[in-house]
Amino acid sequence: MFGENLFAFKYSGQSDDELRRLFNLWADPEYLEDFFENNKSDLINGYYDIHTVEGAIFETYDHAVYLENRLLLLSEQSSSEQLKGLEEIFKPLHNSQTKILQLNKCKAQQNWLRLYALRVDKNVYIITGGTIKLTRTMQERAHTMQELEKISQCREFLLSKGIVGVESLIEETEI
Amino acid sequence: MTKSLDNIKQMASQEPSNWIDDAKRRQTNKTWAKRSFQIAVRILREIRKQKPQNGMTQKRLAVEMGVSPQYINKVIKGEENLTLETIAKIEDVLGVTLIEILKGENSINVPVENQSSGGYINRNRSVHIAEKTIDIGSTYAKPTGTNG
Incomplete structure (x- = not known):
């Protein structure tokens, strides 16, 4: 993607890598309208404070712009600053329970956009995918479960091809 | 540099991602792009609402506006820097106000x-x-030395 620290998987059958694909989706009114219409019950049942489809779409647009600009800014910095910036942005996935409690305390964040990455040996992030997560846990919906499967498959791919060694530290992270 | 990074770099495509180009384009166009996005959302919601009532679709919107379906597709993707004329036509066909x-x-x-x-x-x-x-x-007595 940029520098030596950020990469993204591109799956067979897809024309774009995951980062490009996701930011294009999150800027696509037709995709977002369809997504939130189909997941309206998750808005109404209110893990977040936004309860209308239109409100959710506009909120998503704003968050995507913010996130993308943050990554764009990072792409213009030095390699060491990029790594530091990525460490601040990506948090370990398995601490998500703690993050969820924090989100409950500060629902003003309203940020349901997720990017998932494998962090290899502390200094390389490879984006495996992303989604709009409206529920408390990823296991509650098919589209978020799919991201867990992608993370797992990507990890297996890296190990099976000897791209990373079994001694390598691979962490699952998310924005 | 670790062996893993070495391997990853070797495996990675030589072709760079176009994400940065897309992101910079979105940033450059941000002033009108957000409005275009908002209008696109309103159009989509209105079509969804009207479809069961009067059969409105994107294709029908195109026909009634006298434009191609491909153009409407660009509009609802939020990719058009819309003219006032186009906005007015959309408002007329859908019977809504997009800009007040x-x-x-x-x-x-x-x-x-x-x-x-x-x-x-x-x-x-x-x-x-x-x-x-x-x-x-x-x-x-009018003051002297003034011009008024």
Whole structure:
């Protein structure tokens, strides 16, 4: 993607890598309208404070712009600053329970956009995918479960091809 | 550099991602792109609402506007820097308001002795509010050295 620290998987059958694909989706009114219409019950049942489809779409647009600009800014910095910036942005996935409690305390964040990455040996992030997560846990919906499967498959791919060694530290992270 | 990073770099495509180009384009166009996005969302919601009532679709919108379906597709993707004419046409066909212009008139009630203005001042037009002749008396002498 940029520098030596950020990469993204591109799956067979897809024309774009995951980062490009996701930011294009999150800027696509037709995709977002369809997504939130189909997941309206998750808005109404209110893990977040936004309860209308239109409100959710506009909120998503704003968050995507913010996130993308943050990554764009990072792409213009030095390699060491990029790594530091990525460490601040990506948090370990398995601490998500703690993050969820924090989100409950500060629902003003309203940020349901997720990017998932494998962090290899502390200094390389490879984006495996992303989604709009409206529920408390990823296991509650098919589209978020799919991201867990992608993370797992990507990890297996890296190990099976000897791209990373079994001694390598691979962490699952998310924005 | 670790062996893993070495391997990853070897495996990675030589072709760079176009994400950065897309991101920079979105940033460059941000002033109109957000409006275009908002309008696209309104159109999509309106079509969804009207479809069961009158069969409205993107294709029908194109026909009634006299444009191609491909153009409507660009509009609903938020990719068009829309002209006022196009926005007005969409509003006519769908029967909605996409952009509202505030009329910009401020009404202030000002009590005046002479009620000929009806006690109303409109900042956007001159109104004969009130006049009162002041008798300054015959001792007034215009100052010299002025131009007024």
